[in-house]
Amino acid sequence: MAKRNKIAIIGAGNIGGELAMLVARRELGDAVLLDIPEKEGVAKGKALDIMQTGALDGFDSKVSGTADYKDIAGSDVVIVTAGVPRKPGMSRDDLLSINLKIIRSVAAGIKEHAPHAFVVVISNPLDAMVYEMKKVTGFPKERVVGMAGVLDSARFQCFIAEAAGASVKEVRTLVLGGHGDTMVPVLSACTINGIPVTQLVAKDKLDAIIDRTRNGGGEIVKLMGTSAYTAPAAGAIAMAESYLKDQKRLLACATYLDGEYGYKDLYMGVPVIVGGKGVEKVVQIALSAEEKAMLDKSAEAVRGLINDSAKL
Structure with missing residues (x-):
């Protein structure tokens, strides 16, 4: 049965x-x-x-x-x-x-x-x-x-679609790093139906969108007086469903890193394949020198947080 x-x-x-x-x-x-x-x-x-x-x-x-x-x-x-x-x-x-x-x-x-x-x-x-x-x-x-990168990527996706005047369903985004002010929206991986977003949205608008994405949670807290809950729940359900149905979706998740991207013994947002065995693969993508530098900064902030936790 x-x-x-x-x-x-x-x-x-x-x-x-x-x-x-x-x-x-x-x-x-x-x-x-x-x-x-x-x-x-x-x-x-x-x-x-x-x-x-x-x-x-x-x-x-x-x-x-x-x-x-x-x-x-x-x-x-x-x-x-x-x-x-x-x-x-x-x-x-x-x-x-x-x-x-x-x-x-x-x-x-x-x-x-x-x-x-x-x-x-x-x-x-x-x-x-x-x-x-x-x-x-x-x-x-x-x-x-x-659950972090899925939510941050969704926020980035929403803002990009609005700026480009395009359907949010056509936008693909990726946000890596810690779930905080040092997160890394990866412009090189951002497309609208396969077209690089940098060809469709002006640089000054993209810079503003990146800042808004990094402060996306805080923006909602200021408006509502408490944390977001609809989109965070949807992000977690996307991860759970991919596991339960063995969908093998590529999602940005806070995952334990053991050498990937050059980091060890910390959790940070990176693209992974989520299937019936859980996190089945950490996907390592090529990053520009600027993106890697930002990811290093984010990893440093996460490491500080983990070190603080160990003292409590």
């Missing part, structure tokens, strides 16, 4: 609720929405709301809420969004000491109850959080990834 996929979502906040809805609407499997005991009612309430939506939208995925890690047992995928969201004026680095404690507790729960899961981390500061997840769980690098 065929078995449904099981997707556990740790954190029932804005992103968690959106994740559960996307899992259900796409019928990727059954979803378990988990939060701390004080917010168990929120997790159960959102799950019930989504289940009732299924009666209207015509999906039959099961969604449940819980505060007990035992309920994530047997999960094929675990998506982690637990932690304190950014508030206006707060950098991702400011979150480090708070969210580090949370991610260590979450990682211990996943290690005990879902030891064979593919883990996607969304919690910020992303690069440090996903590194800590792998460290605590001891899972192989193929099964622990961070």
